[in-house]
Amino acid sequence: xxxxxxxxxxxxxxxxxxxxxxxxxxxxxxxxxxxxxxxxxxxxxxxxxxxxxxxxxxxxxxxxxxxxxxxxxxxxxxxxxxxxxxxxxxxxxxxxxxxxxxxxxxxxxxxxxxxxxxxxxxxxxxxxxxxxxxxxxxxxxxxxxxxxxxxxxxxxxxxxxxxxxxxxxxxxxxxxxxxxxxxxxxxxxxxxxxxxxxxxxxxxxxxxxxxxxxxxxxxxxxxxxxxxxxxxxxxxxxxxxxxxxxxxxxxxxxxxxxxxxxxxxxxxxxxxxxxxxxxxxxxxxxxxxxxxxxxxxxxxxxxxxxxxxxxxxxxxxxx
Amino acid sequence: xxxxxxxxxxxxxxxxxxxxxxxxxxxxxxxxxxxxxxxxxxxxxxxxxxxxxxxxxxxxxxxxxxxxxxxxxxxxxxxxxxxxxxxxxxxxxxxxxxxxxxxxxxxxxxxxxxxxxxxxxxxxxxxxxxxxxxxxxxxxxxxxxxxxxxxxxxxxxxxxxxxxxxxxxxxxxxxxxxxxxxxxxxxxxxxxxxxxxxxxxxxxxxxxxxxxxxxxxxxxxxxxxxxxxxxxxxxxxxxxxxxxxxxxxxxxxxxxxxxxxxxxxxxxxxxxxxxxxxxxxxxxxxxxxxxxxxxxxxxxxxxxxxxxxxxxxx
Numbered sequence: 184x185x186x187x188x189x190x191x192x193x194x195x196x197x198x199x200x201x202x203x204x205x206x207x208x209x210x211x212x213x214x215x216x217x218x219x220x221x222x223x224x225x226x227x228x229x230x231x232x233x234x235x236x237x238x239x240x241x242x243x244x245x246x247x248x249x250x251x252x253x254x255x256x257x258x259x260x261x262x263x264x265x266x267x268x269x270x271x272x273x274x275x276x277x278x279x280x281x282x283x284x285x286x287x288x289x290x291x292x293x294x295x296x297x298x299x300x301x302x303x304x305x306x307x308x309x310x311x312x313x314x315x316x317x318x319x320x321x322x323x324x325x326x327x328x329x330x331x332x333x334x335x336x337x338x339x340x341x342x343x344x345x346x347x348x349x350x351x352x353x354x355x356x357x358x359x360x361x362x363x364x365x366x367x368x369x370x371x372x373x374x375x376x377x378x379x380x381x382x383x384x385x386x387x388x389x390x391x392x393x394x395x396x397x398x399x400x401x402x403x404x405x406x407x408x409x410x411x412x413x414x415x416x417x418x419x420x421x422x423x424x425x426x427x428x429x430x431x432x433x434x435x436x437x438x439x440x441x442x443x444x445x446x447x448x449x450x451x452x453x454x455x456x457x458x459x460x461x462x463x464x465x466x467x468x469x470x471x472x473x474x475x476x477x478x479x480x481x482x483x484x485x486x487x488x489x490x491x492x493x494x495x496x497x498x499x500x501x502x
Numbered sequence: 503x504x505x506x507x508x509x510x511x512x513x514x515x516x517x518x519x520x521x522x523x524x525x526x527x528x529x530x531x532x533x534x535x536x537x538x539x540x541x542x543x544x545x546x547x548x549x550x551x552x553x554x555x556x557x558x559x560x561x562x563x564x565x566x567x568x569x570x571x572x573x574x575x576x577x578x579x580x581x582x583x584x585x586x587x588x589x590x591x592x593x594x595x596x597x598x599x600x601x602x603x604x605x606x607x608x609x610x611x612x613x614x615x616x617x618x619x620x621x622x623x624x625x626x627x628x629x630x631x632x633x634x635x636x637x638x639x640x641x642x643x644x645x646x647x648x649x650x651x652x653x654x655x656x657x658x659x660x661x662x663x664x665x666x667x668x669x670x671x672x673x674x675x676x677x678x679x680x681x682x683x684x685x686x687x688x689x690x691x692x693x694x695x696x697x698x699x700x701x702x703x704x705x706x707x708x709x710x711x712x713x714x715x716x717x718x719x720x721x722x723x724x725x726x727x728x729x730x731x732x733x734x735x736x737x738x739x740x741x742x743x744x745x746x747x748x749x750x751x752x753x754x755x756x757x758x759x760x761x762x763x764x765x766x767x768x769x770x771x772x773x774x775x776x777x778x779x780x781x782x783x784x785x786x787x788x789x790x791x792x793x794x795x796x797x798x799x800x801x802x803x804x805x806x807x808x809x810x811x812x813x814x815x816x
Contacts, residue, residue, distance in 0.1 A: 236636065338517065339517055339520050339521065339524070342517055342518075342521055342750070342792060342795050342796070342799075343521050343524055343525075343788075343792065346751075346755055346757075347528075347772055347773070347776065347784075347788065347791075348528055350773055350776055351528055351529070351532060351776040351784075352532065354776060354777055355532045355533055356532075356533075427642070427643070431645040434645055434647055434648075435645070435647060435757075435758045438647055438758055438761060438762070439761070439773065454647065454648065455647075457651075458647065458650075458651035458762070463651050463654075463655050464655070464659065467655075470651065474648050477643075477645075477648070478640075478643050478644060478648070479643075480643075481642065481643035481644075481645075482639055482640060482642075482643040485639050485642050485643060486639055489639070
């Protein structure tokens with residue numbers, strides 16, 4: 184038996200997709216004509232259990248967040264302390280994950296490095312959602328000139344090679360944690376704007392919104408009380424995937440020496456150090472631990488995002 | 503259809519024009535200028551002023567932009583401030599490399615993702631589907647800078663199957679050119695496989711519930727025939743849109759792979775030029791990247807009309 188959940192969603196999804204196909208009014212029409220067919224199946228959803236993987240993913244993210252928060256309280260050596268009598272040491276009771284090419288404790292660097300990845304990934308997406316999401320919510324519901332202008336603007340910004348702009352600005356403005364986070368926040372705003380706008384648009388003329396309008400609700404009330412709750416699942420699941428992407432961008436910046444200034448650990452900095460200078464052959468542990476940690480974190484974030492999407496019926500084409 | 507494509511084309515030309523302005527502003531509005539890189543940090547302000555005058559960088563911004571754009575329309579993209587290499591030459595050597603990386607990686611991605619999605623979408627949420635779907639989550643979680651060093655350690659350093667670094671031009675030796683591009687392409691293909699598989703799978707699942715599929719089944723057509731002739735084509739909208747976005751991001755977005763494999767592609771040249779404030783190189787490459795993006799979007803729009811001629815109405 185095919186999955187009902189997948190079916191019921193074709194329409195919102197197809198409509199959202201049409202928004203990714205820039206300015207194709209014709210495509211919208213096609214989508215709308217397909218839309219009316221299967222709204223009926225909306226109410227035969229059966230909630231699927233979240234499953235072992237979801238809880239594993241959630242615990243991994245929780246563990247990383249807690250360790251990063253209480254890193255100062257843990258009995259860890261200073262992440263930047265160079266112990267020259269223990270260079271490239273394998274994992275042992277003194278250094279649970281071993282040490283790097285400068286004799287620094289890898290476990291300590293891994294845990295302190297998590298702070299950078301988490302802050303960069305989640306702060307930029309949360310702030311990006313607050314700004315881009317609010318704009319998207321309003322422009323999707325209101326339409327008109329504001330919507331056309333913002334929509335065209337976001338399309339142009341997405342066509343511009345964002346990574347180039349990020350590198351240029353980071354290289355010349357500076358690469359402190361704060362500045363990197365600000366720049367990446369600005370970079371994700373057009374992306375999140377488009378997702379939220381598309382979702383908001385798909386609810387703008389649904390019956391319950393029309394009913395609220397008929398009863399005399401103000402635009403503000405409709406946007407925040409009627410549309411916002413329906414848009415949140417799409418925003419959260421896409422926001423999680425964006426956060427995973429931003430964490431990867433931090434890693435890429437590290438390879439160009441543009442992540443937080445050394446010797447401050449970040450997962451990107453650790454991986455870059457482990458992958459270059461011949462360290463991969465001499466001491467693979469330097470790269471192994473942060474790669475493993477980042478792999479599990481990205482996997483977990485994507486899995487959680489996907490479960491949110493499934494549970495709340497956000498179609499994949501949107502993501 | 504011609505009208506639809508013409509309208510899309512005009513929109514895209516406008517977008518690429520705006521992007522040329524943005525690329526220009528990006529390099530000119532950031533603090534600093536190329537004189538510090540060319541003259542070194544300790545030169546006199548007089549020399550700096552003379553150099554700015556020689557490079558035409560003391561003129562008003564709009565004037566510099568029109569001068570540059572006029573030259574561009576005459577086919578002259580200028581030259582690097584640092585080594586006098588012409589921007590056209592940088593593009594001519596770098597662009598084919600990016601193109602080859604993208605083509606090889608995307609061919610692999612489609613060759614893996616499409617058959618996989620066709621198999622798993624027939625029985626969603628069964629073991630095969632669950633394994634494949636979880637596996638693609640794993641691929642999404644492996645960025646190129648993680649895959650590349652591992653590929654090098656295993657296949658280049660360990661097994662000696664492929665070279666670890668370096669680039670041999672295709673015209674010099676096609677076999678060793680492709681041989682050298684396989685590892686870099688593999689490093690960027692994992693993410694694409696995951697995205698394409700997931701988009702196609704979810705579209706196929708919903709298409710397979712349509713009435714015309716039931717009709718085809720009741721006519722007694724074979725599963726394989728239904729999949730390829732009836733279900734596949736109407737299920738490729740998300741896939742095509744996703745491919746457009748993904749390939750667009752790969753042009754000049756492969757710099758990390760180029761850096762790790764020591765290949766002088768467009769992406770890495772662009773990053774290096776940004777760091778050196780080599781204005782004309784940055785502007786030239788950004789412009790070409792933007793135009794390539796626009797051409798890809800246009801091609802995808804064209805494919806939409808092939809997949810479903812109804813998009814041209816209205």
